[in-house]
Amino acid sequence: MLSKSMQEALNNQVRLEASSSQAYLAMASWAEIQPGLDGVAEYFFLQSEEERVHMLKLMRFVNERGGFAVVPVLQQPNITFKSLKSMFEDFLNGEIAVSNSINELVDLALKEKDYATHNFLQWYVSEQIEEEKSARILNEKLELIGEDKSGLYLFDRDIMATRQRGGRDGHKK
Ligand code: OFO
Numbered sequence: 001m002l003s004k005s006m007q008e009a010l011n012n013q014v015r016l017e018a019s020s021s022q023a024y025l026a027m028a029s030w031a032e033i034q035p036g037l038d039g040v041a042e043y044f045f046l047q048s049e050e051e052r053v054h055m056l057k058l059m060r061f062v063n064e065r066g067g068f069a070v071v072p073v074l075q076q077p078n079i080t081f082k083s084l085k086s087m088f089e090d091f092l093n094g095e096i097a098v099s100n101s102i103n104e105l106v107d108l109a110l111k112e113k114d115y116a117t118h119n120f121l122q123w124y125v126s127e128q129i130e131e132e133k134s135a136r137i138l139n140e141k142l143e144l145i146g147e148d149k150s151g152l153y154l155f156d157r158d159i160m161a162t163r164q165r166g167g168r169d170g171h172k173k
Helices: 004-032 038-064 084-111 115-145 149-166
Strands: none
Touching: 004 038, 004 084, 038 115, 038 149, 084 115, 115 149
């Protein structure tokens, strides 16, 4: 059975995963209407779906353990970006914030001696290592490319391959 504080903290994570899903959906939509960013758009559509899966996994766990998973109210995410680079910076910052939040949850699970939740959260710990790594690599690539148009062409063409390498949860394609 989940404690009240653990249930609240997990529901907070549900909200964060849902917000990430919406944020990436907005990135996908913005990228889709820019010339030549089809690969980036595809990347964020899939990323958005994946965050929804993360949210669902948490909700099912909360309910399974005798809690009540709350469908969250969400704020509208950023829907426009001043550049591709700034969008990817938002992506990395979002992932760092999620990792920090997962770490706090792990901390709470240990404090409460809730080993079932601690065990469940290890999947998210590993997932965040992968996601932060991918976001960092993509930011580094964009930094190298700068304004070079052929570099940006290749970045867009190859971005899906970074998902294939990073896939560990069966959702990355
Ligand atoms: Fe939910 O995986 Fe990153 O944010």
